[in-house]
Amino acid sequence: MSSKNKVILIVDDDVDVLNYLKTLLENVGHEVHVARDLSSARATLTTVYPHLVLLDINIEDENGFSFIGDIKKIDPYKRIKIIMISSLTSKKALAVSQQYGTDGYLVKPINNDILLTTMKKIGPSCKFPDAKNLEPKFSGVMCKLLGTITSISEVNVTLRSKVKFQEKQKINLECEFIDKLELNHAQFIINPPSTDISPGVYDTEIQMVGLNDNDLKEIRKIKAIKG
């Protein structure tokens, strides 16, 4: 998606308004999701995480504002823009919008030009800042790669991969060969540093810990590489 196209959630119980807004905004290139009631609005909110919400405040007996609280729960730093849709006069709508801290308002019946102007104005600020401050529970990831175990001895295995290891660390290996020899109970510890084989390809010695004599017997059955 180009950075100019936003993900928009429209919440309004009037199907005609929903269709009208959806068509208009999709034609301009945005990704639009709709909800006719607050319960489906909440479900869509946490499936889609939109940049912008167009919210009919009159929905469900003037209860549209409660949705602002739902947005706050997933958006503690107020990055999602909220445009209020109401049938109030412009003046009253502005006051209410300011009272609830929304980012703008649209008065029904919605005018094409006013809608597009509002979108143009709010567009640039509908961008979430880069996430550079994630908590450890969110920032930690495991990166899985595919390599090859090329050889095995009584004390280690050699892993050929695109990773050059620098630190001694425990590692989990998923390998059919290791499974076949029933060595997957062992602990595998990287013995750095990896050696360069060719640009982008490295061999890493991985120490095997916790083998018993039976395991060693199985390993010794494998033919040794000459030279």
Add this chain to the structure above:
Amino acid sequence: MTTNTILTIDDDKDINSLISVMLKKHGMNVVTCSDIKDFFQKVVEVKPNLCLVDLNLGDYEGFGFGIISSIRKKIGNDMIIIVMSRRSSRADINRALEAGANDYIQKPLDENILVSKLNVFLNTKSSDTKFPQRAVPSDTGECYFEVPMNITSLNENQIFLYSSSYIAKGSLVSLHSEFFKGYKFGVQSVTLDRELGGYILEIHINNNDHQHILPEIRRLMLLSSPIED
């Protein structure tokens, strides 16, 4: 060149002599003892680089496991402990490793294996014990492995990850966490992180393959606290 000191505890004096002879041949200093009290005294006196601990000391069958935890309690996690035992069941080995042992070696001791393990743990590259490498058939040698990383920056177009290991540009990776359920990416670029000594990997999110993860990415972006200026 510093000589490594190995402290062994075994209630069998013959084993102690055998180990002493074996390891002195390879340039290591060996101190032996046969009871626990003596062992703890010697740990303080001698400051060994590594301890070889018999799992079946005296009359206490399985007391060995207790020794590992008490050694860890008394001298912390930096000491390298290799346990020795005639027992060879996976359950026993795992118990030892879980109790805090770094490795396990079966009795009767194989000199080559013992020395090789010591060399690895003591970080001494020695060519006097070389185990023959055996070829792994290519059809079963494929191996998946995981490297831990941290997201340093994230937006709807790119993910930047910090890795202590170097990963070559062009590598195909899949990311796993509560948010990333195995989505596949290619590594676009790798740059050295001079401050932390590791590497920053750049991954591009492309619209065709990754459309479905964009909501998760936005979810994370909303949770990231603002940077203090």
